[in-house]
Amino acid sequence: MAFPTHVRLFEMGARDGLQNESGPIIDTAVKVELINQLSDTGLTHIEAASFVSPKWVPQMGDASEVMSNITRKAGVTYSALTPNLKGLEGAIAAGVDEVAVFGAASEAFTRKNINCSIKESLERFAPVIEMAKEHNIRVRGYVSTVMGCPYDGDIDPAQVAAVSRDLMDMGCYEISLGDTIGVGTPLKAKRMLEAVAKQVPIELLAAHFHDTYGQALANLYAVVEEGVAVIDASVAGLGGCPYAKGASGNVATEDVLYMLNGLGIETGVDLQKLAQIGHWITAQLGRTSGSKVALALGCN
């Protein structure tokens, strides 16, 4: 056991969350308000936008407007997804602090999503990472489908390790390991992590586990027990699962935080504030919070 004393929460609600909510395009003002409120909870890392073609992701079409209208808080890193050079240029122009590229450990998933092999996807990221470096912008690498793929089924932990290693070698400062369809269970999470940690120092790894099968907290506990100290989560569990209608996607930040508080792990984040933001944003979306902690605290 090597519990970290501090865990950094990486808040996904405004990007990964809202992007995967069904329903109409959300007003830019609501996104800006969400990010501003999140900035006031003690969170230090907020994924704020995705600089991707609005043809593909209409919900993120106002990335530049969002970035230019938020009130930047000192000590908070506002990041954005940048799948290509055009996206990166937009992100640089908008003044994002940090960018991210989005890979996968599954060939079939990569093929379906961006119509190329994993190797080709990494080659496409290379110039993005290079240009970001030239602008002194840190790049985060996402690896999705680390515990299972909607097309390929099981994923070999060695494959997750190889892609993670490649992204690190290319210059990513942190690798976020995504259980994109939430199929993992605790021992599977541990074994996957152990395989990756042989290639990438555990200090550079983040856990991005979805709660589609209700397993996210158990899986997070299993990897935190191994020393993982960065966790991606989404306020109110924003973001559904595109692979199963009505199912959950991102794990709720409130529920992760409640667990970390109980484990005596420091985060610097205010649970009550976060739960209130979760109630507010889900009311905007016409649904109830997906955080059990928020429902139990009853602050809606």
Place this chain on the structure above:
Amino acid sequence: MAFPTHVRLFEMGARDGLQNESGPIIDTAVKVELINQLSDTGLTHIEAASFVSPKWVPQMGDASEVMSNITRKAGVTYSALTPNLKGLEGAIAAGVDEVAVFGAASEAFTRKNINCSIKESLERFAPVIEMAKEHNIRVRGYVSTVMGCPYDGDIDPAQVAAVSRDLMDMGCYEISLGDTIGVGTPLKAKRMLEAVAKQVPIELLAAHFHDTYGQALANLYAVVEEGVAVIDASVAGLGGCPYAKGASGNVATEDVLYMLNGLGIETGVDLQKLAQIGHWITAQLGRTSGSKVALALGCN
């Protein structure tokens, strides 16, 4: 680490679940159908009824009718809650296989619930346990509020251990440790368990963890890691939380089973069948399944 190779699931949906659902009294025929369907999933232990005054728990007023109308399946133990001698007599007349008494680790909770001290509550159970023994009926002991109390707050693990030990010494064959308000987190669960296991052999302990704060699976993983091999759960997460409106109560059996399957732990229970029953019963109640696995499997 001492993972069990087999875990026995104790199904709570028909009693603890339905009893805590809001809404009108459920038809006896629906309860009977639920229990019959559950009997056909591989579950070996089903809590089917509560022999308690219908003045206090109207939802369980048809306990005798339920027991006399179910189709008994060989190999399945049908149990009932019997808070007093009158209840036990009813349960014996109805031919239940096993009964249970319901204690707590919190003085305030005991006082609020049954208006006596913990010591007095145990004295009241003594003749119930004695008479059950005379009829060769096994008695299970529940200890509630093992990780926190809605009135007393934190609960000393030593207090949980003492009540558990008393119930065992009085003749209970198994002690089910209930996180009644779902406030526990994994290390707290481990520490509570370790304290109890010093007084009661771990083979006699069951985990009955509620999911009010979304922590149940993580907590279950933590105690299964220590060797706990009996888990109480409720199909579709039946049963809300009387202490927080709209919040969850029992952990969903489907979600527990999915985790155990992933851990390679044998249960003998069929996940697909269970998820379908969960969809059926929650449709009867006019709501969707509270199991994330059931929603992800999409079998409604």
